[in-house]
Amino acid sequence: MPAPHPSFDPVQQVQQLFTGHHAWLLSRLKVRLRNTAEAQDVASETFLRMVATPHPTIIAEPRAFLTTIAKRLLFSVWRRRELEHAYLEMLAQCPPELAASPEDRAVLLETLEHIAHALEGLPPQAQQTFVLSQIDGIGYLAIAEQLGISHSTVRRHMAEGFRRIALAVTRQNAGIGLPRS
Known part of the structure; x- marks a missing residue:
């Protein structure tokens, strides 16, 4: 892993990444999720995970980096949706007295x-x-x-x-x- 540049400031980099790419990421997530609140949650979690990176370095391709994190989170959201959908379908098939x-x-x-x-x-x-x-x-x-x-x-x-x-x-x-x- 490359060493941080001597003038590298991780806090400043996060601020720049957030202000420069949050709106872009949020708009992409809104298209995929079709739910503004969920898109905002995933975008926020994406930036939180980015901040939690153990060894901060200068990110050469920030959109690719953010996209990778967001995709992993999207898979989790979709899996949870599938599980919930399957559960609700099963409940719909139960007689009312067993609901x-x-x-x-x-x-x-x-x-x-x-x-x-x-x-x-x-x-x-x-x-x-x-x-x-x-x-x-x-x-x-x-x-x-x-x-x-x-x-x-x-x-x-x-x-x-x-x-x-x-x-x-x-x-x-x-x-x-x-x-x-």
Whole structure:
């Protein structure tokens, strides 16, 4: 990693990046999310993550850098939307007498958010393995064949996914909120 320039001021760089690129990033996110409030949240989180970079250096391509961070956040937003949508579809199919109360729905959605956050830390192939198994209902051998990996790798990915979910649910039950990443 290149060393900072002798006159490099990280605070000034963040200010310049924010004033020079926030409106641009926000307009791109509004198009992708079709929701101004969500776009503002993702833009803010993008700049927060940029500030949290452990070793600040001069950023040669700020828009590419911000786009990379924002894309990762967008994938998280979209995954959460898919989970919530699937849950609400399932609820719509339940008879009214089995429907969850508003309080139960809130707890279930919070649990889904904790689970989604836990699975975000998995490598993409492990996430795909977990989704194929738990959402699509595909067996381990079929997943191994579909992804071109061994059966033991599928089992290892699944074990790590379940371990992360158990930890997330334990954190939620203990009243510990989602970590800020």
